[in-house]
Amino acid sequence: MEKKDAVKKNIPVSPGGAAKSTFKKVMVDAVKNSALVSKGNAEYDPILLKKLKSIIVKYTEHPELLEDIAGQTNENFIEKLNIDSIDFVEIIVDTEEMFSITIEDEEIKKLTNFDELYNLIQAKIKNKNPNSASKA
Amino acid sequence: MSGLLAGKKGIIFGVLNEDSIAWKVAKQCKEEGASLIFTNNPLAVRFSDTEALAKLVDAPIVGADVSKDEDILHLVDQALSIFGGKFDFALHSVAMSVNIRKKHPYHELNYDYYHKTLDISAVSLHKFLQACFAKDAINEWGSVLALTFIASHRIFPQYNEMGDAKALLEGIVRSFGLCYGEKKHVRVNSISQSPVKTTAGGGIPGFDHFWNFSDELSPLGNAPAADLAKFCAMLFSDYSRFVTMQNIFHDGGFSSTGLTEKIISKFI
Numbered sequence: 001m002e003k004k005d006a007v008k009k010n011i012p013v014s015p016g017g018a019a020k021s022t023f024k025k026v027m028v029d030a031v032k033n034s035a036l037v038s039k040g041n042a043e044y045d046p047i048l049l050k051k052l053k054s055i056i057v058k059y060t061e062h063p064e065l066l067e068d069i070a071g072q073t074n075e076n077f078i079e080k081l082n083i084d085s086i087d088f089v090e091i092i093v094d095t096e097e098m099f100s101i102t103i104e105d106e107e108i109k110k111l112t113n114f115d116e117l118y119n120l121i122q123a124k125i126k127n128k129n130p131n132s133a134s135k136a
Numbered sequence: 137m138s139g140l141l142a143g144k145k146g147i148i149f150g151v152l153n154e155d156s157i158a159w160k161v162a163k164q165c166k167e168e169g170a171s172l173i174f175t176n177n178p179l180a181v182r183f184s185d186t187e188a189l190a191k192l193v194d195a196p197i198v199g200a201d202v203s204k205d206e207d208i209l210h211l212v213d214q215a216l217s218i219f220g221g222k223f224d225f226a227l228h229s230v231a232m233s234v235n236i237r238k239k240h241p242y243h244e245l246n247y248d249y250y251h252k253t254l255d256i257s258a259v260s261l262h263k264f265l266q267a268c269f270a271k272d273a274i275n276e277w278g279s280v281l282a283l284t285f286i287a288s289h290r291i292f293p294q295y296n297e298m299g300d301a302k303a304l305l306e307g308i309v310r311s312f313g314l315c316y317g318e319k320k321h322v323r324v325n326s327i328s329q330s331p332v333k334t335t336a337g338g339g340i341p342g343f344d345h346f347w348n349f350s351d352e353l354s355p356l357g358n359a360p361a362a363d364l365a366k367f368c369a370m371l372f373s374d375y376s377r378f379v380t381m382q383n384i385f386h387d388g389g390f391s392s393t394g395l396t397e398k399i400i401s402k403f404i
Binding site: 061082084086087089090093105 | 179182183237238239246
């Protein structure tokens with residue numbers, strides 16, 4: 001849903017309706033634990049990667065740190081980017097808008113690093129377009 | 137229906153979770169017989185407890201990003217539609233400091249962030265009041281409250297640019313209080329509250345230490361949020377019709393105290 005549309009309607013409510021007071025901690029931990037690359041995911045779709053970088057770069061004062069993502073697994077990488085939990089949810093929503101997908105709150109809770117976010121987006125794009133492989 | 141606010145209708149900004157000051161005010165207003173609408177940034181609503189809490193007080197939610205003029209205009213239009221006419225009160229409990237989030241000290245502010253902080257934390261009140269004024273949305277003798285903090289007067293280093301934002305907020309309260317008082321007898325006041333342990337407060341570095349300091353410098357101790365909620369209900373009610381353009385300290389006496397035995401004993 002586009003941000004502007006959310007304003008026009010009674011706000012979209014995350015499924016489940018359960019209290020999300022623990023969600024903040026999950027998001028903060030996810031941001032702290034997130035690395036923009038993982039040794040386990042050697043191949044990235046360059047177009048998808050570029051689009052994700054274009055989203056994240058809006059929320060960091062250190063865009064130069066996004067230049068050479070591949071191979072970096074510095075645990076303090078996100079802290080160096082100085083992205084907080086508010087930035088994180090903005091990144092999630094921007095990602096949804098860019099790729100016309102919906103990321104459920106339960107899926108967000110499970111995200112612990114960049115690879116998982118990348119893989120989730122790639123899978124959702126593929127599900128939308130089953131005949132085109134990981135077309136961002 | 138009984139209660140101080142029986143038959144009155146109001147908008148509550150800023151309910152995020154159970155710790156929110158706005159939530160405690162909303163609960164109290166509901167107990168006093170008011171009908172409510174909640175509003176918050178759509179992203180905040182999605183990723184917080186706003187929706188669950190709104191259900192507890194039968195409050196519809198109207199999303200509004202207060203940095204967007206069109207969202208505020210839409211909020212007022214929606215409130216008029218939902219309430220079936222004018223409303224009686226509103227609580228402005230909205231603040232955000234981007235420079236604090238990005239760890240910029242006061243002498244190294246990013247001015248784009250500064251503008252955003254002032255816009256969200258202070259100018260948003262003017263935008264809301266201006267929209268209400270233009271649409272004649274608030275009943276005669278209505279009441280608008282904004283939450284502020286003494287850091288607008290006295291400087292606490294870690295409060296950073298928010299001190300400036302609160303100073304601007306309090307100025308808007310006075311200036312618009314004049315306009316709206318003359319036109320519709322609508323009161324506009326700010327409440328300078330003791331520090332409260334909320335999600336927002338937790339974003340201030342060293343908050344817990346400051347809370348303790350404030351508690352020991354306040355003869356009555358820090359004012360709890362639950363008591364603030366009752367005070368807000370009274371200020372929304374007809375019991376305070378001639379109080380306007382004021383910055384009212386609800387702070388256990390902190391603002392008038394130079395020293396207490398508890399504080400001085402730490403130096404002996």
